[in-house]
Amino acid sequence: MATNILMPALSPTMTEGTLSRWLKKEGENVRAGDVIAEIETDKATMEVEAVDEGVLGKILIPDGTEGVKVNEPIAILVDQGEAVPQTPTSAPPPQAVAAPELTARPAPPPIPTGNGHDATLERTFASPLARRMARQAGLDLAALKGSGPNGRIVKVDIEAALQKPIPAPAPPPAAAPVARPATPIAAPHRLVPHTSMRKVIARRLTEAKSTIPHFYVSMDVEIDALIALMNQLNAKAPKEGDDAYLITINDMVIKTSAATLRRVPTVNAAWTDDGMAMFDDIDISVAVAIPDGLITPIVRRADQKGLATISREMKDLATRARAGKLKPEEFQGGGFSISNMGMFGVTEFAAIINPPQAAILAVAAGQKRPVVKNDALGIATVMTCTLSVDHRVVDGALGARWLREFKRIVEDPLSLLL
Numbered sequence: 001m002a003t004n005i006l007m008p009a010l011s012p013t014m015t016e017g018t019l020s021r022w023l024k025k026e027g028e029n030v031r032a033g034d035v036i037a038e039i040e041t042d043k044a045t046m047e048v049e050a051v052d053e054g055v056l057g058k059i060l061i062p063d064g065t066e067g068v069k070v071n072e073p074i075a076i077l078v079d080q081g082e083a084v085p086q087t088p089t090s091a092p093p094p095q096a097v098a099a100p101e102l103t104a105r106p107a108p109p110p111i112p113t114g115n116g117h118d119a120t121l122e123r124t125f126a127s128p129l130a131r132r133m134a135r136q137a138g139l140d141l142a143a144l145k146g147s148g149p150n151g152r153i154v155k156v157d158i159e160a161a162l163q164k165p166i167p168a169p170a171p172p173p174a175a176a177p178v179a180r181p182a183t184p185i186a187a188p189h190r191l192v193p194h195t196s197m198r199k200v201i202a203r204r205l206t207e208a209k210s211t212i213p214h215f216y217v218s219m220d221v222e223i224d225a226l227i228a229l230m231n232q233l234n235a236k237a238p239k240e241g242d243d244a245y246l247i248t249i250n251d252m253v254i255k256t257s258a259a260t261l262r263r264v265p266t267v268n269a270a271w272t273d274d275g276m277a278m279f280d281d282i283d284i285s286v287a288v289a290i291p292d293g294l295i296t297p298i299v300r301r302a303d304q305k306g307l308a309t310i311s312r313e314m315k316d317l318a319t320r321a322r323a324g325k326l327k328p329e330e331f332q333g334g335g336f337s338i339s340n341m342g343m344f345g346v347t348e349f350a351a352i353i354n355p356p357q358a359a360i361l362a363v364a365a366g367q368k369r370p371v372v373k374n375d376a377l378g379i380a381t382v383m384t385c386t387l388s389v390d391h392r393v394v395d396g397a398l399g400a401r402w403l404r405e406f407k408r409i410v411e412d413p414l415s416l417l418l
Contacts, residue, residue, distance in 0.1 A: 004073040021063045045324040057084035126153035133158040197292040213391040217399045222380045229413045245311040258302035260406045270356040271392045285334030288321045298334045348384040358393035362386040
């Protein structure tokens with residue numbers, strides 16, 4: 001039976017993407033699990049695996065096509081020897097397709113499982129034919145009651161569900177306003193089209209600044225003791241092999257932030273209309289600059305990892321982020337963010353919160369500055385850190401307490417080893 005291969009939703013924010021290239025050609029056999037195409041999403045370029053077996057009968061969307069909507073047919077898969085239809089097989093209207101639920105306005109997620117699968121769907125018993133029919137029709141198997149042995153969903157259950165009226169779709173969330181110049185641009189210029197990533201960055205940051213009541217707390221933090229500990233650890237680190245690592249200030253900040261969140265856990269939270277989502281795990285999102293914008297790969301359970309592990313993991317994540325090779329679970333989620341621009345010599349800045357998180361730490365460059373200690377003038381390496389918080393979740397005193405604890409750990413870094 002001919003089935004449509006649909007444009008998948010590969011991230012919660014994805015509504016459309018670019019079909020970069022096909023890795024299978026028309027007429028080639030396809031097995032479940034084969035990588036058939038590469039798709040550029042709002043975050044990265046990712047490989048798409050086949051979920052069914054058959055022959056790639058017809059490619060509907062050619063290489064390099066931009067703006068392909070989620071759940072739009074991109075190819076037709078047929079059985080061996082089956083005639084290839086020239087148009088997509090019939091399917092219900094778009095509102096009946098279940099996959100776009102990933103792109104609806106998300107509630108703050110529960111603790112991420114890291115596997116990216118729908119556990120409910122995996123627990124549903126259904127025959128292979130019923131699964132294929134349900135996927136083609138956009139039916140949610142978890143919502144159906146099976147008439148087969150032990151409640152197994154079979155073909156007749158799918159056919160019965162298709163006879164029921166399709167509910168009207170919920171209205172889509174209002175699009176974020178697009179900033180346009182008040183008057184046409186008169187000066188000579190060159191128009192560079194927006195990439196999918198740049199569009200999403202613009203929409204999410206506009207949403208964050210428009211809907212999240214930001215406030216900011218800044219402190220100067222002395223980092224000489226932190227640098228001394230880092231140098232001691234690096235002097236003993238293996239320089240070659242799989243165990244090699246080189247700890248950076250950024251690695252130390254990740255570890256210190258995780259330790260601070262363990263001591264002040266109420267900042268590791270997110271706002272929902274029903275209550276505060278208090279995260280169990282300490283997952284740190286770290287902003288990484290890439291050619292088209294930025295992405296925030298996640299160091300999971302950073303409070304439970306040593307500095308060497310964080311260093312190796314962060315190096316790998318950053319390398320694959322710049323190459324567009326991160327998996328969705330490696331950049332989706334997180335409970336707290338860090339944006340470090342110290343390497344650019346920035347003396348101070350405030351970052352925009354990464355929703356649905358409630359806080360982000362902006363880290364500036366360490367500089368030699370005059371300081372007063374015990375009524376005497378001295379010199380210390382100081383960096384200015386600014387905590388941006390969602391005032392619905394974090395009150396002023398709590399934000400100040402978190403930053404004070406962060407400063408205390410940085411200036412006494414041996415406490416990280418306790």
